[in-house]
Amino acid sequence: MAVAERAIPTPRRMAGTRQHAGLALLGRVLMYAVLILGAFVFVLPLIWMISTATKPVEEANLPGFYLLPSHFQMIENFQSAFRRIPLAHYFVNSFFVTITATVTDGNGNVARRRTAVSSASTHSQIN
Secondary structure, eight states, rough: OOOOOOOOOOOOOOOTHHHHHHHHHHHHHHHHHOOOOOOHHHHHHHHHHHOOOOOTHHHTTTSSSSEEEEEEEOHHEEEEHHHHHHHHHHHHHHHHHHHHHHOOOSSSSSSSOOOOHHHHHHHHHHO
């Protein structure tokens, strides 16, 4: 018996391979440029907020965009905010509402986790 020999396919060069590689590289560069720009757009407000929290009040109200304060005053700003506004009370209230909404189903009943076993046992009790 003769064993049929299988031909091993050799890779073929496709026409325009360098053009396709160049377009793929250009597409990848454009994609990363858009992603970096998008990340900058989303992170800039956070950086601005932290920068403003570190500035004195007079400097925070100046027009223009200055990231670095003339002197660092973050701790004093937070102490002043907690003295003027009951922020600790608001944090406790938000924590209570979050835990209550997570544990209950909205009607005051304790929410139960549904699993395949509990669903099957409930279905068999109905029939």
